[in-house]
Amino acid sequence: xxxxxxILLTAILTENFVLAKFLGICPxxxxxxxxxxxxxxxxAVIFVMAMATAVTFPINKFLLLPHDLAYLQTIVFxxxxxxxxxxxxxxxxxxxxxxxxxLGIYLPLITTNCAxxxxxxLNVEKAAADTSFGFAASMFNSVGAGLGFMLAMVMFSGxxxxxxxxxxxxxxxxxxxxxxxxxxxxxxxxxxxxxxEHIFG
Amino acid sequence: MAERKSLGQEFSKGLLKENPVLRLVxxxxxxxxxxxxxxxxxxxxxxxxxxxxxSNIVISLLRKVIPSKVRIPAYIxxxxxxxxxxxxxxxxxxxxxxxxxGVFLPLIVVNCILLGRAEAFAGKHKVLASAADGLGxxxxxxxxxxxxxxxxxxxxxxxxxxxxxxxxxxxGVTSFTGIDVFSHIPGIEPILIFVLAPGGFFTFGLLMACAxxxxxxxxxxxxxxxxxxxxxxxxxCTMRGGACETDAKEAVNA
Numbered sequence: 001x002x003x004x005x006x007i008l009l010t011a012i013l014t015e016n017f018v019l020a021k022f023l024g025i026c027p028x029x030x031x032x033x034x035x036x037x038x039x040x041x042x043x044a045v046i047f048v049m050a051m052a053t054a055v056t057f058p059i060n061k062f063l064l065l066p067h068d069l070a071y072l073q074t075i076v077f078x079x080x081x082x083x084x085x086x087x088x089x090x091x092x093x094x095x096x097x098x099x100x101x102x103l104g105i106y107l108p109l110i111t112t113n114c115a116x117x118x119x120x121x122l123n124v125e126k127a128a129a130d131t132s133f134g135f136a137a138s139m140f141n142s143v144g145a146g147l148g149f150m151l152a153m154v155m156f157s158g159x160x161x162x163x164x165x166x167x168x169x170x171x172x173x174x175x176x177x178x179x180x181x182x183x184x185x186x187x188x189x190x191x192x193x194x195x196x197e198h199i200f201g
Numbered sequence: 202m203a204e205r206k207s208l209g210q211e212f213s214k215g216l217l218k219e220n221p222v223l224r225l226v227x228x229x230x231x232x233x234x235x236x237x238x239x240x241x242x243x244x245x246x247x248x249x250x251x252x253x254x255x256s257n258i259v260i261s262l263l264r265k266v267i268p269s270k271v272r273i274p275a276y277i278x279x280x281x282x283x284x285x286x287x288x289x290x291x292x293x294x295x296x297x298x299x300x301x302x303g304v305f306l307p308l309i310v311v312n313c314i315l316l317g318r319a320e321a322f323a324g325k326h327k328v329l330a331s332a333a334d335g336l337g338x339x340x341x342x343x344x345x346x347x348x349x350x351x352x353x354x355x356x357x358x359x360x361x362x363x364x365x366x367x368x369x370x371x372x373g374v375t376s377f378t379g380i381d382v383f384s385h386i387p388g389i390e391p392i393l394i395f396v397l398a399p400g401g402f403f404t405f406g407l408l409m410a411c412a413x414x415x416x417x418x419x420x421x422x423x424x425x426x427x428x429x430x431x432x433x434x435x436x437x438c439t440m441r442g443g444a445c446e447t448d449a450k451e452a453v454n455a
Binding site for chain 1: 281289307311313316406409
């Protein structure tokens with residue numbers, strides 16, 4: 001259990017997907033303006049990341065690897081994710097309308113979100129390098145990555161609401177100041193370096 | 202197409218006027234992630250350009266065959282195939298680059314520049330025009346990432362073209378391994394944070410400010426995220442007219 005907790009916390013803090021790995025920058029800059037959209041988007045990302053890992057990990061282990069088809073990973077995974085997002089959308093719309101209301105509008109945007117394909121590919125890469133990194137570890141890593149994404153989005157939406165009220169030099173208005181603010185948020189996450197290793201040894 | 206443009210114009214618009222990174226704000230993830238060194242930037246730029254050129258040509262050739270309802274998945278499959286080819290070639294011939302780019306090489310598949318150009322251009326235009334567009338956009342991407350990488354590598358590592366032998370090795374040159382600038386000046390240390398994540402965001406922000414300033418002088422609008430016509434998912438997006446477009450409109454009015 002300690003191992004899984006370490007994986008989870010590493011994915012959230014030290015290897016934060018947005019602020020340390022540069023994955024999922026588009027939604028991070030695009031949908032972080034308001035807190036409710038930031039939360040909705042990140043909830044959808046956590047959901048799809050977990051689902052995508054749960055589906056692609058067995059596909060990779062029992063279909064691609066035994067038949068020497070590892071080079072097809074990119075094509076297979078992106079198709080699986082695209083189909084999965086469609087399927088989730090249909091199922092939610094039909095059976096859980098309340099959840100669809102909350103997450104539905106973000107789902108199509110997630111198909112081409114590099115954070116989702118990224119987490120799936122990184123899991124497979126880690127599993128190939130280390131045999132003890134199995135299905136459970138992959139799931140913890142995915143959920144951690146999603147939670148890290150959410151943490152970054154929520155923090156950043158707070159920062160942005162302050163920027164809105166600030167008097168910013170004309171040439172920095174809009175995207176430039178947003179990126180500089182992201183840089184400062186990212187500095188704060190550098191502080192977590194080494195923390196996980198010290199806690200878990 | 203409102204007016205017929207020459208092939209030269211289709212090619213050159215991607216370099217400055219519609220630069221994918223600094224004007225259309227597409228492909229921000231690879232721009233930030235692969236601009237830690239100039240060699241990585243060139244490697245990533247060449248890979249993206251090749252994939253974009255090939256996928257634009259094939260999508261343009263098939264534009265009358267692909268039914269419009271399933272065009273997005275079809276584009277994704279075409280792009281993913283070319284990405285896999287490039288990935289295998291790089292693994293075989295430049296393994297050091299494969300290691301440096303890591304997961305961002307397969308992630309070219311979900312790079313908005315590729316799907317964006319497929320949807321906005323190649324799916325509607327003739328083959329030669331699409332090829333010119335792809336080549337121009339690819340080179341524009343490479344130029345922007347290279348520009349960022351030069352700043353980040355110079356200040357962050359104090360070198361220029363570090364690790365150039367991995368790329369030049371393809372042509373049999375292994376003696377040039379980059380220029381070490383800072384080590385010749387005593388008492389000056391490189392600013393490490395420039396090659397770390399915060400430095401990436403910071404450099405990108407400053408470059409974007411410069412690009413906006415130049416655009417403003419020429420009377421062009423500022424670059425902004427969420428301008429829906431550039432978004433590859435615009436067709437499938439239910440946020441159209443909702444949160445995403447109002448955000449864009451607010452930004453215009455501000």
